[in-house]
Structure formats: C-alpha cells, structure tokens
Amino acid sequence: MTLALTACGVQQLPYDRSTAGIQTIGVVTPGQPQEAGAYLVRSVGQAFGLVGALIDAGMTDKRNTQLRALLRQRDFSTLASFQENLVKTLESGGYTLTTIPSTNERGDFLNAPLSSATPVDAYLDTVMLLHGYCAAGIGSSSPWRPCLAVRTRLIRARDQAVLMQNEVLYNPAFSRNSAVTISPDPAYQFPDFNDLVANPDQATRGLSTATEQTAKAIATLLR
Amino acid sequence: MLILRSAALSVALGMSACAEQGPTPVVTLEDRQCVGDAELVGGSITPLVMGSTVEAVVDSTKGCWRSAVGSSSYVAFRLPDITTPLIIKVRSEPVGGTLLVPRLVVLNARGEALRDVPRDAFLFHGSALAVAIRLQSDDRYLVVASDPAAVRQQVSYTSGGNLIVPITPLHFANIGRETTATYTLAHNGKVRVTLEALPTISR
Numbered sequence: 520m521t522l523a524l525t526a527c528g529v530q531q532l533p534y535d536r537s538t539a540g541i542q543t544i545g546v547v548t549p550g551q552p553q554e555a556g557a558y559l560v561r562s563v564g565q566a567f568g569l570v571g572a573l574i575d576a577g578m579t580d581k582r583n584t585q586l587r588a589l590l591r592q593r594d595f596s597t598l599a600s601f602q603e604n605l606v607k608t609l610e611s612g613g614y615t616l617t618t619i620p621s622t623n624e625r626g627d628f629l630n631a632p633l634s635s636a637t638p639v640d641a642y643l644d645t646v647m648l649l650h651g652y653c654a655a656g657i658g659s660s661s662p663w664r665p666c667l668a669v670r671t672r673l674i675r676a677r678d679q680a681v682l683m684q685n686e687v688l689y690n691p692a693f694s695r696n697s698a699v700t701i702s703p704d705p706a707y708q709f710p711d712f713n714d715l716v717a718n719p720d721q722a723t724r725g726l727s728t729a730t731e732q733t734a735k736a737i738a739t740l741l742r
Numbered sequence: 743m744l745i746l747r748s749a750a751l752s753v754a755l756g757m758s759a760c761a762e763q764g765p766t767p768v769v770t771l772e773d774r775q776c777v778g779d780a781e782l783v784g785g786s787i788t789p790l791v792m793g794s795t796v797e798a799v800v801d802s803t804k805g806c807w808r809s810a811v812g813s814s815s816y817v818a819f820r821l822p823d824i825t826t827p828l829i830i831k832v833r834s835e836p837v838g839g840t841l842l843v844p845r846l847v848v849l850n851a852r853g854e855a856l857r858d859v860p861r862d863a864f865l866f867h868g869s870a871l872a873v874a875i876r877l878q879s880d881d882r883y884l885v886v887a888s889d890p891a892a893v894r895q896q897v898s899y900t901s902g903g904n905l906i907v908p909i910t911p912l913h914f915a916n917i918g919r920e921t922t923a924t925y926t927l928a929h930n931g932k933v934r935v936t937l938e939a940l941p942t943i944s945r
C-alpha cells in the first residue's frame with residue numbers, strides 16, 4: 520500500500536465554491552481498506568531479497584498487533600475520529616451536513632451512483648488508504664509518527680459530476696508534489712516503537728490530531 | 743562495480759548534505775516605493791500560455807504594491823482569453839530557507855480585483871505552498887503577491903527521504919531518514935505558475 524501511494528496519486532481537480540452552488544453535503548462513510556498499521560517505510564531488510572522481506576514481515580506483524588491492541592484498549596477508531604472531524608470542520612465552514620452510511624471495506628471511490636433519503640446538493644466520498652504510525656527509516660533520527668493518507672472527491676448529486684478531487688497525506692513518507700501534504704505535529708513522535716506502545720494515551724492523541732488536521736485540509740479544499 | 747556504487751553513494755550523500763543557501767528573507771518593504779495599483783502593462787507582466795509553466799523570482803527588482811492588507815511584493819501575469827474551462831496552479835517554492843508567503847488576486851480587464859485567494863488557502867504540496875483555482879471568463883490578470891500579515895513567521899516541514907548506506911562492500915541498503923526544513927515566510931522567493939485545461943474526471 521505504501522508503495523502504491525508513491526507510484527500513483529489521483530488527478531487534482533480544484534473546487535470553485537462561488538459557482539458550484541453547493542449548500543448541503545452528504546458525507547459518505549469513508550472507505551477503509553485496512554486496519555491501522557505500523558509502517559516502517561524503508562528498512563535494511565528490503566535490501567536482502569526474500570529472506571529480508573520475511574524478517575520484515577514478521578516484525579511488521581508484531582508492531583501491527585501491538586498498535587491495534589493499543590487503539591482497541593483506548594476505544595479509538597481512526598475512521599470514526601476522521602468522520603467526526605470532517606463533519607465538524609465542514610459545518611464550521613458553512614455547509615449543512617448529512618452522514619450517509621456506506622460500506623467502509625473499499626479501497627477506492629464508490630462506483631455506483633450515490634443517493635440519499637435526505638436530499639443533498641453533493642456527496643463527499645473519501646477513502647482512508649493508510650492510517651496508523653509511520654517511520655521514514657530505521658534509527659532514532661526517523662521517529663514513529665502518526666500517518667494518514669486520504670483520497671477525497673466531491674460529487675454533485677444531480678448529475679454525479681466530480682466537482683473536486685484531491686489527496687491529502689499527513690506525515691508524508693515520500694516526496695509527492697501533486698498531493699496536499701501535512702507536516703506531522705512534533706508533539707507526537709516516538710524514537711522507538713516500544714516508546715509508542717508504552718505511551719498509549721499520547722499515541723492515540725497523535726492519531727486523533729492527524730485526523731483533525733487532515734479533515735481541516737479537506738475543508739480548506741472546499742472553501 | 744564497487745567503484746561505481748561508491749561514487750553513486752557519494753553523490754547521493756553529497757547532494758543531501760549541501761542544502762541550497764538561498765537569498766536572505768525580506769521581511770519588510772519599508773524602504774520600497776510601493777504603488778497603489780499593481781502594474782498590469784509593460785514589460786513587467788508575464789503572459790501565460792496554455793499548457794506551460796512559468797517560473798518567476800520575486801525579489802527587490804519586482805513590483806511593490808500597497809493594498810488594504812499592507813505592502814506586498816508581487817509578480818503579475820496576463821491570462822489568455824478564456825473560452826474553455828481552465829485551471830491555474832500556483833506554487834511558492836522555497837529557495838534555501840526563504841519561502842514567499844503567497845496570496846493571489848484575480849483581476850478583470852479593467853484591473854479590478856474579482857477574487858482574492860488568501861494565504862491560508864495555500865497548502866503544502868511537498869515543500870511548496872500551492873493552490874489551484876478554476877478560472878472564469880472575466881479573468882484577465884493574475885497577481886501573486888506576498889501576504890504582509892504572515893511574513894517573519896517560521897514554518898517547519900518534515901518529510902521522509904532516502905538514505906543509502908553500505909552494509910557490505912558490495913551491498914547497499916536504503917535505511918531511510920526523516921528531514922525537517924525550517925523556512926522563513928518572506929516577501930521574496932520563487933513562484934511557478936501553470937495554466938492547464940480543467941481535467942474532466944468521470945465516475
């Protein structure tokens with residue numbers, strides 16, 4: 520997934536609120552193709568072929584299990600936190616919001632035409648491609664920080680036209696000029712993964728901040 | 743082969759070690775003679791061509807514009823006649839530790855401001871502050887100006903990158919590293935402006 524993020528983004532389509540005439544937005548349950556993960560973006564193991572990959576996979580599994588347990592203990596859902604922040608920031612931007620339930624087990628935008636019992640002018644479709652903690656590499660100079668990658672598009676209800684499309688990366692592990700990138704909050708960094716596990720409240724707050732900042736960026740794109 | 747690999751490594755490390763110095767950040771325009779209207783005629787205005795990117799350095803040789811928000815340095819661009827849907831992308835890119843803090847004003851043929859895109863609409867795209875907007879038929883000029891309210895502020899940008907190290911005489915590994923750059927928001931810097939057709943995205 521992280522490699523996929525480096526290779527291809529989505530085409531950027533800017534929104535023009537002054538001509539779009541959108542007042543009410545249905546926020547569709549974001550897609551979330553995978554659980555929270557701990558991503559070591561670059562490692563020594565990657566240089567050692569299959570053996571290295573197997574060792575990396577074992578260590579990744581262990582970190583993923585620890586992170587997911589930590590978030591479960593704190594009753595924290597990245598998806599719920601993101602959706603809550605999205606609704607809050609868009610409402611403060613003057614939109615009237617409705618949430619629209621949808622399957623979250625999808626890795627791309629919805630294909631089928633969108634509809635809602637409550638009439639809306641547009642739908643906001645988002646996909647949370649990656650969420651959890653990332654380290655850019657090994658060593659203390661590459662601490663573990665919250666990371667989140669979201670694709671988003673606004674679709675006009677009457678003709679299903681795409682009015683806005685973009686990608687937002689919180690704590691970008693790769694240099695990408697086409698996506699909106701958010702530098703991670705320095706308050707939430709852990710030099711070692713064990714430090715992260717030992718500070719579950721701080722780790723959860725870090726991920727919550729990532730969802731808040733990402734939602735704000737999407738609200739800025741829709742201003 | 744070993745020599746080649748070592749050379750490549752040296753280049754990679756060398757490039758990462760030598761950051762571009764860049765100009766001193768200009769944080770005041772008190773010594774400049776600023777005018778009340780952005781100059782939209784003559785050689786100081788750059789025409790934009792569909793499908794191309796123009797790079798402009800904003801420094802003390804460029805115009806100074808005094809508006810309701812204060813004094814700003816600026817560069818102005820002339821748009822072609824807009825007969826099909828177009829978008830414009832504006833990127834303020836760091837030069838060393840200096841980053842022009844941008845805002846955008848779109849004007850009509852009479853030089854009247856139609857829309858103002860403030861500083862906080864610009865979001866980081868990599869290390870650049872960038873925005874994209876749709877153009878409308880009355881749009882004739884684009885002014886990229888500095889935002890006097892935000893100059894002097896410092897912003898940091900952290901991102902991941904590659905770090906190649908030898909692990910045996912014949913093996914190298916990318917162990918990665920994180921880099922944080924700090925920029926001073928300023929009246930000077932470098933902007934890139936791209937004029938494109940509005941992409942059509944089907945569902």
